[in-house]
Every structure is written in C-alpha cells, then in structure tokens.
Amino acid sequence: MPEDCDSRPFGEFQCAECGTLYDVTVRRVSASARDEAICEVCRRVMNSWRGTMAPSYILKSPAQGRGWVPIEYSAYWRRLALER
Numbered sequence: 001m002p003e004d005c006d007s008r009p010f011g012e013f014q015c016a017e018c019g020t021l022y023d024v025t026v027r028r029v030s031a032s033a034r035d036e037a038i039c040e041v042c043r044r045v046m047n048s049w050r051g052t053m054a055p056s057y058i059l060k061s062p063a064q065g066r067g068w069v070p071i072e073y074s075a076y077w078r079r080l081a082l083e084r
C-alpha cells in the first residue's frame with residue numbers, strides 16, 4: 001500500500017451531477033496509485049486518477065434538497081481517513 005509523503009490543500013470541488021461541494025487535499029504517495037472518487041450524495045464517479053498524486057475529497061456541503069448518504073470508500077482511502 002502506498003505511504004503518505006506529504007499533502008496540501010487544493011481547493012473546492014463540485015460534483016457535476018448533483019452539485020455537492022467537497023474540500024480537496026492532494027497527497028503525494030510513494031508508489032503509484034489508481035482510484036476514483038465517488039460522490040457521497042449521488043454515488044456517481046466524480047474523478048478518477050492514476051499516479052503518485054492522489055486527491056482526497058472531504059464532504060463540505062451536500063447539494064440543496066438532497067440528503068447525505070454515506071458510502072463505502074476503497075480500503076486505501078478509508079485507511080487514510082482513519083490515520084488523520
């Protein structure tokens with residue numbers, strides 16, 4: 001499993017499907033990773049990536065009129081969240 005090397009805030013990201021806002025942090029990992037971000041509200045793929053720069057999406061504000069529904073994260077991202 002890739003190890004965290006450093007991280008930095010990247011800004012905000014809005015899901016193109018439902019408008020939910022996320023704060024984004026970009027982390028450099030020691031080994032190449034491939035994953036995707038799934039919206040916690042509409043469950044659509046928001047972004048996918050491959051490489052040593054991996055974004056982390058933190059729910060900021062669900063789109064108006066929609067409820068927040070927690071979803072399962074990939075094992076790697078779930079582990080990263082628990083280490084914070």
